[in-house]
Amino acid sequence: MNILAPFQKKSKDVSSQVFKASRRDFIKIGGMLTGGLVLGINFFSCNEKGKKISTLAPNVYLRITSDGEVVIIAHRSEMGQGIRTSLPLIVADELGANWSKVRIIQAEGDEKTYGSQNTDGSFSVRMFYKPMREAGAIAKLLLIQAAAQKWDVPITECDTENSQVIHKTSNKSIGFGELVETAKNSPIPALKDIKLKDRTQFNMIGHQTPIIDLHDIVSGKAIFGIDAVVENMKIAVIKRCPTLGGKVKSFDDKKTLSIPGVIKVIPIKGGDIPPTIEKPLSGVAVIAENTWAAIKGRDALEVEWDLGPNAQYDSTKQLEELTQEVQKSGTLRRNRGDFNKAKAGAKQLIEHTYIAPYLAHATVEPPNALAVIKNGSCEIWAPTQHPQGARDAVASALGINAEKVKVNVTLLGGGFGRKSKPDFIVEAAILAKESGLPIKVQWTREDDLHHDFFHALSVQRIVATIDQDNKLSGWNHHIAYPSISATFDAAVLQAADGELGQGATDFPYNVPSIKVETHDAKAHLRIGWLRSVRNIPQVFAIGTMLDEIAEARKMDPIAQALELLGDDRSITFNEEMVNGTYTNYGENISDYPWETARMKNVIQRVAKEAGWGKKLSSGSALGFAAHRSFLTYVACIVEVSVDSNKKISIHNVHYAVDCGTAVNIDRVKSQFEGGAQFSASLALKSEITVKNGRVVQNNYDGYQIIRMPESPKQIHVHIIDSEAKPTGVGEPPVPPFTPALCNAIYAATGKRIYKLPIDLTS
Amino acid sequence: MAKYSIQVNGKTHEVDVMDDMPLLWVLRDVLAMKGTKFGCGKALCGACTVNLDDTAIRSCSFPISAVGKGKITTIEGISEEGNHPVQQAWEKYVVPQCGYCQTGQIMNAVALLKSNSSPSEQEIEQAMQGNLCRCGTYNRIKEAILSVAAES
Structure with missing residues (x-):
């Protein structure tokens, strides 16, 4: 099975090595950090025996200036998750820096300097927590050594706080800035000589720190991709072929060119199958002095298309076909016990088919990118999750060396996976080359919804068997959806390991017979990854089915979950995988095992916090679901009421989350608050459909996102206090919310949900 | 032209x-x-x-x-230093995630509070329903607006 871009091996245990930056490094990082004490932090990974196996390039720089300012380079993309705050605060906490004297600079996309900056898969904190702490601690030791030497006291008597070194017994203190000259000339301490803070000493980790961009955002000064400007910049709006694999046959730009402000019309080659993520779609670009002229020019274009192989494609029909397909036997992907035997001996058999539609990312900032080509080099400004991917794609499209491409990462007005694909950045580069002008490509909302890398539609059938002793004896999960891999390789027709390992093949429950089967589903759109990816349809099906099984067994769903998780143990899955492996979000299962104790703990916590079993006012009901994704354990209880007009009100959402060490409590909470809203959108509102190969929905009226009046009212986030390694929080809130909501709706109305988005009127 | x-x-x-x-x-x-x-x-x-x-x-x-x-x-234009009471409330509740929709949210809230200095939760929901937030910051927006209303 194919390795998928978002599920690539992220890290082993990453460790760091700090070094003093050389003159060459200063040049490499564009003079951003010259002067003062400058440390580079070199990340490397280790094998199981702790032996260093590969040295990556230096990734992160830290500077302390002679006036005491601490500058930290942020090398991950900020899209609302708070990473520009959370990683620097880890360094600052270990260093003992005064946060108000810390300045954060966004790194450009440069793999040699920073290593991979691909920001997805909820792994930035997970991967960089330890090295960031080590970097802060090394800088701290250098400064303490300098102060101890000056005062002629033992280093053990010194500490740092508030950007000062302090000598506890004599009450002396000295600012970091004054120590820089001495510290600069000292050798870098070895990792074994540093002492990381005990967690009781943390001032920032595990506390609440407002995001560093807060004031710029509320005053309208924050620079998103759409706000990047260079002199003489022109705007391009593109008419793209409405069907995947279609191409421009001919076009007439007479009317377009008569619109004031329109400068040029340039066709763009594309429309290949597989589409990949770095190639543009076939289309015709209108280049104009301003966005409005470009939009009007695009409207006036007359294009004849060769619509290609997907011209007849109809998503409703495909859902019907897949519903037939999953009734058959599929490709076995996980096997335990003998499901047929369980079926033969069953007292009761429960069987349902679960349907979920295509979804679009619909970031409120539509894709956009600015490209300037000068003297054979290309400079990009873009809201990108993956600057190196963008750089390589641009280099390849322009036929130049990757070193000639510089990618500046702006703030992202939402990402959710869309902005890790560089197609829109390549469009800007191609047009800048063809026109000889600095070009900002601007997607409209219609472009975004018509030409996204869609979260694929899905049909899943689950058959569960209950034996004579009222035990859940068998579980057979059939899965059919176009794979993300098909975007890279059109021959792929079934789900990849990385997709199945998001709930389906890592089904953790103690059931004697488990069978997971996949079925063919052809891709007719560009398929991509959306926040929490395949966990969405898989956990919708699994979480609602478990609730139905509990009812059939006359058991409380929470009691059943605890029973099925069984004794405290680590689950590995791999011995039951057929023709594949369990990918565990890119981590070794030995480093991040699936621990039933942690799951039971969050379930018990959420039950307590939400008052599971309490009497509710009439018409209100609770629903439960729990799921581990991106290595984080989440249990969720949703309280709803449904009125006589079938209007659903979501009063309370309780999450219990075990994400290991929670670095910035406020941003963990905000990710869960937002994750509930994101899941509420897809549960209640959002659906992309396709007719004649074309996406039907044009804007936020057709493709709906939840709005304030119907959004979940109170979202309570209960974070397990933990010293374990930190794990992701961007995606894990999304999967369990939807089944918990469906189960609550069933408890309130007696209606089971088998299809998303939820429609109680049908 | x-x-x-x-x-x-x-x-x-x-x-x-x-x-x-x-x-x-x-x-x-x-x-x-x-x-x-x-x-x-x-x-x-x-x-x-x-x-x-x-x-x-x-x-x-x-x-x-x-x-x-x-x-x-x-x-x-609502303040010189980004310190309009609505902007301050947005900072107090750390409302933004990605922040892209927030200037629109703030301008909508400013207009709401001009016409109704102490809106109820329901009135806030009705007035703010035209402003989408894909990151899902609605509850903090509501809290921020209620806090401004309470102080006025």
Whole structure:
């Protein structure tokens, strides 16, 4: 099975090595950090025996200036998750820096300097927590050594706080800035000589720190991709072929060119199958002095298309076909016990088919990118999750060396996976080359919804068997959806390991017979990854089915979950995988095992916090679901009421989350608050459909996102206090919310949900 | 193309643009005021919200020719230092995630509080329903608005 871009091996245990930056490094990082004490932090990974196996390039720089300012380079993309705050605060906490004297600079996309900056898969904190702490601690030791030497006291008597070194017994203190000259000339301490803070000493980790961009955002000064400007910049709006694999046959730009402000019309080659993520779609670009002229020019274009192989494609029909397909036997992907035997001996058999539609990312900032080509080099400004991917794609499209491409990462007005694909950045580069002008490509909302890398539609059938002793004896999960891999390789027709390992093949429950089967589903759109990816349809099906099984067994769903998780143990899955492996979000299962104790703990916590079993006012009901994704354990209880007009009100959402060490409590909470809203959108509102190969929905009226009046009212986030390694929080809130909501709706109305988005009127 | 004289944040600007150009693109592309955002172009998401006199309008669907003598206020114009009570409340509750929709949310909230200085939760929900937030910051927006109302 194919390795998928978002599920690539992220890290082993990453460790760091700090070094003093050389003159060459200063040049490499564009003079951003010259002067003062400058440390580079070199990340490397280790094998199981702790032996260093590969040295990556230096990734992160830290500077302390002679006036005491601490500058930290942020090398991950900020899209609302708070990473520009959370990683620097880890360094600052270990260093003992005064946060108000810390300045954060966004790194450009440069793999040699920073290593991979691909920001997805909820792994930035997970991967960089330890090295960031080590970097802060090394800088701290250098400064303490300098102060101890000056005062002629033992280093053990010194500490740092508030950007000062302090000598506890004599009450002396000295600012970091004054120590820089001495510290600069000292050798870098070895990792074994540093002492990381005990967690009781943390001032920032595990506390609440407002995001560093807060004031710029509320005053309208924050620079998103759409706000990047260079002199003489022109705007391009593109008419793209409405069907995947279609191409421009001919076009007439007479009317377009008569619109004031329109400068040029340039066709763009594309429309290949597989589409990949770095190639543009076939289309015709209108280049104009301003966005409005470009939009009007695009409207006036007359294009004849060769619509290609997907011209007849109809998503409703495909859902019907897949519903037939999953009734058959599929490709076995996980096997335990003998499901047929369980079926033969069953007292009761429960069987349902679960349907979920295509979804679009619909970031409120539509894709956009600015490209300037000068003297054979290309400079990009873009809201990108993956600057190196963008750089390589641009280099390849322009036929130049990757070193000639510089990618500046702006703030992202939402990402959710869309902005890790560089197609829109390549469009800007191609047009800048063809026109000889600095070009900002601007997607409209219609472009975004018509030409996204869609979260694929899905049909899943689950058959569960209950034996004579009222035990859940068998579980057979059939899965059919176009794979993300098909975007890279059109021959792929079934789900990849990385997709199945998001709930389906890592089904953790103690059931004697488990069978997971996949079925063919052809891709007719560009398929991509959306926040929490395949966990969405898989956990919708699994979480609602478990609730139905509990009812059939006359058991409380929470009691059943605890029973099925069984004794405290680590689950590995791999011995039951057929023709594949369990990918565990890119981590070794030995480093991040699936621990039933942690799951039971969050379930018990959420039950307590939400008052599971309490009497509710009439018409209100609770629903439960729990799921581990991106290595984080989440249990969720949703309280709803449904009125006589079938209007659903979501009063309370309780999450219990075990994400290991929670670095910035406020941003963990905000990710869960937002994750509930994101899941509420897809549960209640959002659906992309396709007719004649074309996406039907044009804007936020057709493709709906939840709005304030119907959004979940109170979202309570209960974070397990933990010293374990930190794990992701961007995606894990999304999967369990939807089944918990469906189960609550069933408890309130007696209606089971088998299809998303939820429609109680049908 | 036609010449217009418009008042934005207390200053008069002369612009020469197409008469159907939405105010959004006049602000962003002609006057280089980037705090007002583009989200949908059809008045469906509220990212482009500015105030015309004291009313919230969606500048993406409001042609320059309709502005007339009305006074436009954008995010850049509600305070010198970004310290309007609504902006302060947004900071206090750490409302933003990605932040892209927030200038529109703030401008909509400013207009709401001008017309109703102590809105109920339900009135806030009704008034803010035209402003989408894909990151899902609605509850903090509501808390921030309620806090401003409580202090006024």
